[in-house]
Amino acid sequence: MIIRRTCRQLLALSQRAPVSSRFQSTLPETPVTPVQAVQTSPKDEITRPENPLLEMVQAQAGANTSAQQEIAAEESHRKNFSKLGTTVRTFYDPENVIRNPPKPSQISLEMLLAAQTHLGHSTSRWNPQNSRYIFGIREGVHIISLDVTAAYLRRAAKVVEEVAARGGLILFAGTRKGQKRAVVKAAELAKGYHIFERWIPGSLTNGEQILGHCETKVVNALDEELPDFKADLADRPSLKPDLVICLNPLENVVLLHECGLNNVPTIGIIDTDADPTRVTYPIPANDDSLRATCLIAGILGRAGEAGQARRLKMAQEGRTTYQPIKAEVLHLDPFTGQPPGGEGQKK
Amino acid sequence: MAWHKSTSLAQAMRSLRLTPTLSKPKPSLSRTYATEAEAASVPAAAAPEINFEAFTQKPARIIPSSPSYFSGSPRFIDHVLQLESLQAKYASLPTVATSDAPRMAWFKLPQFRDYVGEPVPMKKYKSLLKILQRLNRIQPEIRPNEVQTTLSAFLRPGNPYAVETIPRTVDEHGRARGKGKRKESTAVVQLVEGEGEVLVNGKSLVEVFKRVHDRESALWALRCTQRLDKYNAWITVRGGGVTGQAEAITLALGRALLLHEPGLKPVLRKAGAITVDARRVERKKPGRVKARKMPTWVKR
Numbered sequence: 001m002i003i004r005r006t007c008r009q010l011l012a013l014s015q016r017a018p019v020s021s022r023f024q025s026t027l028p029e030t031p032v033t034p035v036q037a038v039q040t041s042p043k044d045e046i047t048r049p050e051n052p053l054l055e056m057v058q059a060q061a062g063a064n065t066s067a068q069q070e071i072a073a074e075e076s077h078r079k080n081f082s083k084l085g086t087t088v089r090t091f092y093d094p095e096n097v098i099r100n101p102p103k104p105s106q107i108s109l110e111m112l113l114a115a116q117t118h119l120g121h122s123t124s125r126w127n128p129q130n131s132r133y134i135f136g137i138r139e140g141v142h143i144i145s146l147d148v149t150a151a152y153l154r155r156a157a158k159v160v161e162e163v164a165a166r167g168g169l170i171l172f173a174g175t176r177k178g179q180k181r182a183v184v185k186a187a188e189l190a191k192g193y194h195i196f197e198r199w200i201p202g203s204l205t206n207g208e209q210i211l212g213h214c215e216t217k218v219v220n221a222l223d224e225e226l227p228d229f230k231a232d233l234a235d236r237p238s239l240k241p242d243l244v245i246c247l248n249p250l251e252n253v254v255l256l257h258e259c260g261l262n263n264v265p266t267i268g269i270i271d272t273d274a275d276p277t278r279v280t281y282p283i284p285a286n287d288d289s290l291r292a293t294c295l296i297a298g299i300l301g302r303a304g305e306a307g308q309a310r311r312l313k314m315a316q317e318g319r320t321t322y323q324p325i326k327a328e329v330l331h332l333d334p335f336t337g338q339p340p341g342g343e344g345q346k347k
Numbered sequence: 348m349a350w351h352k353s354t355s356l357a358q359a360m361r362s363l364r365l366t367p368t369l370s371k372p373k374p375s376l377s378r379t380y381a382t383e384a385e386a387a388s389v390p391a392a393a394a395p396e397i398n399f400e401a402f403t404q405k406p407a408r409i410i411p412s413s414p415s416y417f418s419g420s421p422r423f424i425d426h427v428l429q430l431e432s433l434q435a436k437y438a439s440l441p442t443v444a445t446s447d448a449p450r451m452a453w454f455k456l457p458q459f460r461d462y463v464g465e466p467v468p469m470k471k472y473k474s475l476l477k478i479l480q481r482l483n484r485i486q487p488e489i490r491p492n493e494v495q496t497t498l499s500a501f502l503r504p505g506n507p508y509a510v511e512t513i514p515r516t517v518d519e520h521g522r523a524r525g526k527g528k529r530k531e532s533t534a535v536v537q538l539v540e541g542e543g544e545v546l547v548n549g550k551s552l553v554e555v556f557k558r559v560h561d562r563e564s565a566l567w568a569l570r571c572t573q574r575l576d577k578y579n580a581w582i583t584v585r586g587g588g589v590t591g592q593a594e595a596i597t598l599a600l601g602r603a604l605l606l607h608e609p610g611l612k613p614v615l616r617k618a619g620a621i622t623v624d625a626r627r628v629e630r631k632k633p634g635r636v637k638a639r640k641m642p643t644w645v646k647r
Contacts, residue, residue: 065488067441167408171417184414184428193414200419213464214421215412220403229406239411324407 097291098181101189101298103306104157109146112153117285117292118144120272130272133284142272144284152283153296156267157303159281160243164190164307167322168242172297173199173255176248182294183247190304191223193241204258207238214238221315221324232330240264245300247293250274269296420465423475430478433494442484450508451483451498458503515606523606527598529624532587534595538603541579547596548584555584561593568601568620572611578604598623 102111112118120126120134120142135145163170170192174183180196187194203210216239218229244259246252249268256278259266268279269287276282286292311321333340398404413421415428454462456472479501482494517523523538545566547555556562569575580600584592601620605612615621629638636642 067486067488071441071489169410187414193411193417195415195418197418197424203417203419210419211416214416214419216409216416217412218406218409220405221407222403224403226404226406233409236409239409239416241417318402320407322408324405325409327406330406330409 094291097294097298098185101185101295101302103302104154104161104299107150107153107157107299109150111295112146112149112285112292115291115295116289117149117295118146119286119289120144125273127273127275129276130270130274130284133270133276134272144272144286149283149285152281153285153299156245156281156283157299159265159267160190160245160300160303161307161310163243164192164304165310165321167311167320169193169239170304171195171241171244172247172301173244173252174247174293174297175199175251176290176293178290179247179293179297182290182297186245186297186301186304189298189301191308192301192304199252199255201254202258204240204262204264207240211238218325218330221320222312223315229327229330236334243267245297246279247297248287249278250287253278267300269293420463420467422463423465423467423471426463427471427475427478430475430482430497433497434478434481437482437485437491437494440485440489442481443486445480445484448480448484449487451479452503452507453479453501454503459501517606523603525599525601525603525606527595527600527602529594529598530587530591530627532584532591532595534582534584534592534599536596536599536603537581538600538607539579539581540577540607543576544579545582546580547582556589556593558589561589565593565596566600567597567618568604568615571618571620572604572608572614574604578607594624 097115118135120130123137123140123142126134126142130142133144133148135143135148137143160170170187170190171194172183172187172190172192173195174180175196175198183194183196186192200210216233216236218226218233220226240262241259241264244255244264244266246255246266246268249256249270250273256266256268258264260278265280266278267281267283268274269285269292270276270279270282271285271287274287276284283296285296314321331340332338411417411421413425415421415424418424453476456467456469459472460467479498482498485494515524521539525536525538527534527536545552547565552562552565556565563570566575566580569578569580580603582596582599584596586592587595597620601615605615605621612621631638
């Protein structure tokens with residue numbers, strides 16, 4: 001009994017303790033009435049600078065027309081609410097391979113696998129010349145060996161880089177639907193040329209007729225145009241590329257044939273049903289997947305970019321990696337090799 | 348052009364090992380001193396200034412002007428690519444409905460062919476027009492200058508939509524002129540206020556139109572408004588037959604009367620005096636006897 005009483009007393013003391021502390025505190029407690037709270041809250045909102053509504057109003061003040069105001073309001077709204085929600089870190093952006101293609105040094109088997117470069121054709125459609133590139137058969141489809149693809153792709157990239165460094169004309173050809181943007185981007189990177197519509201048969205073998213009206217220019221080693229030589233370009237034969245990169249060799253038989261006739265080296269994506277001897281430098285890969293062709297075109301474009309940068313850097317130092325054309329040669333008649341109006345032309 | 352031959356790469360490789368193109372000028376061996384007496388009576392002209400830009404002025408390569416050189420129509424493709432990049436750049440801007448977009452007179456196909464100087468097929472030009480129309484639909488108040496200048500490059504000279512038609516009126520002599528057509532006939536009517544005299548090709552109405560029905564229909568516009576005795580008409584009719592001429596006059600007279608009294612429009616419309624009958628003789632087709640008639644079927 002005695003123990004119980006003392007326990008109760010102790011408990012009572014402990015309950016009283018916070019009450020005493022309350023009396024001891026220096027700050028007087030003033031209960032906030034709900035009316036006051038309502039009065040103060042709008043003032044706070046107005047003075048706060050990070051209020052989204054206020055920013056919207058300020059943004060609208062700068063705009064003139066109602067349409068501009070709307071757009072400004074939308075933008076500020078987006079800015080304020082973009083931080084909300086989750087952030088997705090790892091995702092596949094299909095545009096990225098076109099916008100920012102990888103460099104040849106970044107080629108990895110994972111990258112090639114993700115781009116589906118390993119998928120060949122049904123086994124019945126194969127070209128036995130491709131047997132050395134084929135890894136195996138899965139579900140009736142040939143699988144291209146990825147390490148072979150990587151090796152051939154690196155070699156092709158090196159070829160593109162060296163041709164670009166020597167001032168060659170590089171033509172990117174991808175005439176399938178959907179390859180347009182990749183082809184244009186690769187040509188832009190490599191300062192090359194592009195074809196995304198039908199190859200006009202005879203552009204190389206009958207270039208006078210087909211490309212005769214297309215403009216050319218004379219540039220110096222730094223790629224600056226020299227307009228003084230414009231008059232000498234009138235009777236020149238049409239230009240021919242020094243390297244052709246074909247993303248779909250099966251559809252561009254004529255292009256590859258003409259390149260063969262004119263001794264123009266070619267790089268081609270060779271699927272398991274294509275003939276690898278049609279091109280000079282085959283890249284065994286899947287040519288039916290846009291992801292694969294865009295990746296390969298991008299890598300080759302980057303290689304060309306590196307080559308062009310190298311060439312321009314050497315030109316800055318006053319060196320050229322190629323035999324520059326001479327002004328006297330430009331003035332000569334391109335067919336007879338004689339000065340214009342000379343004896344050679346009369347005969 | 349060495350770089351077009353197969354040996355270009357080999358030559359280029361060789362050129363790596365060549366001596367650098369820039370070489371120092373050799374110092375002259377014979378030297379003169381300032382203290383020496385001048386040997387020649389005429390002093391030699393000073394050497395020209397050193398041209399430090401010789402390297403940049405030397406031609407190095409012949410290259411195509413456009414990256415789409417090998418396509419055969421480089422200018423057209425450059426235009427398309429430029430427009431497509433613009434479209435992608437400003438895809439997020441708000442647009443207006445096609446009917447609210449400003450009316451633009453784009454190049455006609457032959458004009459566009461002249462503009463680019465290449466034989467562009469109709470189908471490809473239509474696809475280009477589609478991009479132009481999409482860019483034109485961007486809200487006019489916030490349309491970027493870049494888009495505006497690009498679009499204006501594709502407009503044909505002169506703005507046909509800026510020309511406003513001048514409304515016809517009665518001239519200073521009180522004449523109203525109206526034209527009308529029906530079948531193969533064309534009529535021109537000069538209408539003045541008067542006593543109801545009518546001359547058709549210098550002859551009276553009775554001489555030209557023997558049938559009463561034709562005379563009625565020729566002056567129908569005046570008759571239905573009860574103004575037969577208030578106007579004089581000087582009429583010229585060409586082509587076609589009697590009915591066609593009479594009804595061409597109806598239309599021309601109705602139109603001329605409208606210039607004098609625009610308030611008569613609902614009456615004339617209801618009476619059918621200013622309604623155009625656009626029917627013409629259908630052409631004959633090959634394989635048919637007339638426009639539609641098939642030749643009679645023969646067994647063999």
